[in-house]
Amino acid sequence: xxxxxxxxxxxxxxxxxGCGPALAAKLILKGAGEDTIIVASTGCMEVFSTPYPExxxxxxxxxxLFENAAAVASGIEASLKHNNRxxxxxxxxxxxxxxxxxxxxxxxxxxxxxxxxxxxxxxxxYMNTGxxxxxxxxxxxxxxxxxxxxxxxxxxxxxxxxxxxxxSHGASYVATASVAYPMDLMKKVExxxxxxxxxxxxxxxxxxxxxxxxxxKTIEMGKMAIxxxxxxxxxxxxxxxxxxxxxxxxxxxxxxKAQKRFRHLFKPAPLTxxxxxxxxxxxxxxEKYGIDIKLKE
Amino acid sequence: xxxxxxxxxxxxxxxxxxxxxxxxxPVVDREAxxxxxxxxxxxxxxxxxxxxxxxLDYCKGCGICAKECPKKAITMVREEx
Numbered sequence: 417x418x419x420x421x422x423x424x425x426x427x428x429x430x431x432x433x434g435c436g437p438a439l440a441a442k443l444i445l446k447g448a449g450e451d452t453i454i455v456a457s458t459g460c461m462e463v464f465s466t467p468y469p470e471x472x473x474x475x476x477x478x479x480x481l482f483e484n485a486a487a488v489a490s491g492i493e494a495s496l497k498h499n500n501r502x503x504x505x506x507x508x509x510x511x512x513x514x515x516x517x518x519x520x521x522x523x524x525x526x527x528x529x530x531x532x533x534x535x536x537x538x539x540x541x542y543m544n545t546g547x548x549x550x551x552x553x554x555x556x557x558x559x560x561x562x563x564x565x566x567x568x569x570x571x572x573x574x575x576x577x578x579x580x581x582x583x584s585h586g587a588s589y590v591a592t593a594s595v596a597y598p599m600d601l602m603k604k605v606e607x608x609x610x611x612x613x614x615x616x617x618x619x620x621x622x623x624x625x626x627x628x629x630x631x632x633k634t635i636e637m638g639k640m641a642i643x644x645x646x647x648x649x650x651x652x653x654x655x656x657x658x659x660x661x662x663x664x665x666x667x668x669x670x671x672x673k674a675q676k677r678f679r680h681l682f683k684p685a686p687l688t689x690x691x692x693x694x695x696x697x698x699x700x701x702x703e704k705y706g707i708d709i710k711l712k713e
Numbered sequence: 714x715x716x717x718x719x720x721x722x723x724x725x726x727x728x729x730x731x732x733x734x735x736x737x738x739p740v741v742d743r744e745a746x747x748x749x750x751x752x753x754x755x756x757x758x759x760x761x762x763x764x765x766x767x768x769l770d771y772c773k774g775c776g777i778c779a780k781e782c783p784k785k786a787i788t789m790v791r792e793e794x
């Protein structure tokens with residue numbers, strides 16, 4: 417068991433007030449413990465936590481490029497193994513680096529089966545460079561590259577199912593978590609770093625700036641996403657679903673209404689067809705992972 | 714040699730005292746607080762210590778603690794400059 421009272425991600429970093437990814441970083445380190453080497457890709461977290469010569473990380477931390485965190489981690493893991501050392505290697509990367517830019521290196525690392533844990537903090541767009549869409553941006557979200565307007569209702573493609581892609585690589589442990597449920601998140605990170613082979617965790621990390629809500633509502637957003645079924649916390653072991661958080665589902669409207677990136681769905685007039693499509697995504701999630709609590713009649 | 718390596722070292726408030734960013738300050742009602750520690754767990758800036766004292770040098774005033782407190786023991790008060 418790791419000592420979860422240790423604060424290994426220090427205060428004074430430059431994240432926005434109420435930052436979801438900053439909370440994710442704090443909780444990841446609580447779960448992974450002191451004997452951890454963090455490999456970061458370019459992204460919001462890299463920028464706000466490590467403006468040279470300063471750092472908020474109290475563990476060894478390395479950044480090389482946007483696309484190659486998994487390759488750097490592979491090299492570190494191989495070197496540690498050669499020297500009979502037992503430090504854990506953990507990649508902490510954003511969804512842009514994971515879903516789009518770093519895909520090739522991640523696929524390679526998982527195919528070779530390096531003993532690394534790859535963690536994606538998923539804030540559903542490229543927030544650091546000014547909110548451009550990524551492969552993780554949900555359907556109909558307005559971003560600067562998929563702006564909503566007269567001819568567009570925002571992002572036209574659904575979110576890529578990356579956990580399933582990496583499970584298909586033969587990853588021994590794949591999980592999703594949310595910053596709104598810290599105990600669950602820490603437990604999953606601890607399990608992943610202690611599981612041999614390549615593991616993947618995707619963490620839902622609401623971004624107040626990019627999504628358009630008040631900084632104090634970060635946890636509330638995370639909970640609302642889970643309660644409506646648009647985000648599911650689950651665990652896959654050797655590709656098989658072993659656990660999913662069950663909820664009494666609510667309609668997606670309240671979650672969408674609370675965020676500026678979905679405002680065009682309600683103003684000037686509600687786009688009921690588009691909202692129905694998003695509801696269908698939540699229904700499909702519920703069906704796929706069996707998250708609905710069935711009450712006795 | 715070591716001075717030239719691109720190695721950064723952690724220090725509290727590495728990026729400066731972020732408390733100056735604040736427009737609303739969290740004020741804790743110790744009578745109502747039951748020391749559950751949820752505020753500490755949810756603070757993205759790790760500005761709340763084990764005694765649940767909020768470090769106002771680094772607190773950015775996001776208000777997550779006030780929002781998530783099950784006892785509603787934290788209120789956000791506008792900073793006066």
